Amino acid sequence: MTSMTVNGQAIRYQLDPATPLLWALRDASNLTGTKHGCGTGRCGACTVIVDGRTVTSCTVAIGTLEGAEVTTIEGLSANRGHPVQQAWAAEQVSQCGFCEPGFIMAIAALLRASPRPTPEQVAALPNLCACGAQPRIARAIARAAA
Numbered sequence: 419m420t421s422m423t424v425n426g427q428a429i430r431y432q433l434d435p436a437t438p439l440l441w442a443l444r445d446a447s448n449l450t451g452t453k454h455g456c457g458t459g460r461c462g463a464c465t466v467i468v469d470g471r472t473v474t475s476c477t478v479a480i481g482t483l484e485g486a487e488v489t490t491i492e493g494l495s496a497n498r499g500h501p502v503q504q505a506w507a508a509e510q511v512s513q514c515g516f517c518e519p520g521f522i523m524a525i526a527a528l529l530r531a532s533p534r535p536t537p538e539q540v541a542a543l544p545n546l547c548a549c550g551a552q553p554r555i556a557r558a559i560a561r562a563a564a
């Protein structure tokens with residue numbers, strides 16, 4: 419059993435401690451905004467915030483998260499009101515939308531740590547978009563940081 423807080427709610431997962439956080443969120447908590455892309459920590463689709471830092475939830479076993487505070491895309495804001503979500507909509511970033519939750523979580527964490535991120539910091543985001551929306555994503559980051 420592993421206890422943690424997910425989007426402000428206390429959760430006790432009665433799952434194998436080796437279960438990746440991604441599957442606990444999606445299968446046990448029905449928080450399906452967090453996506454499964456590569457499953458190996460390389461695409462960023464499963465990015466969530468744990469204790470203030472981004473993690474790829476496919477690579478983190480829940481057994482290592484006792485007492486952790488987890489935020490998923492569902493818990494980032496009410497009514498998609500986070501500045502990154504607003505900028506995302508204003509710049510019409512969404513195409514297929516699969517990378518969107520992970521990108522938004524990563525950008526939200528980046529802007530919290532660095533309100534005016536450098537191009538290098540933006541380029542260092544580990545998230546991938548297969549649709550080619552990177553120019554719109556860059557504009558959304560600039561808009562959210564403004």
Ligand code: FES
Binds near residue numbers: 457458474
């Ligand atoms: Fe976790 Fe790709 S699914 S990084």
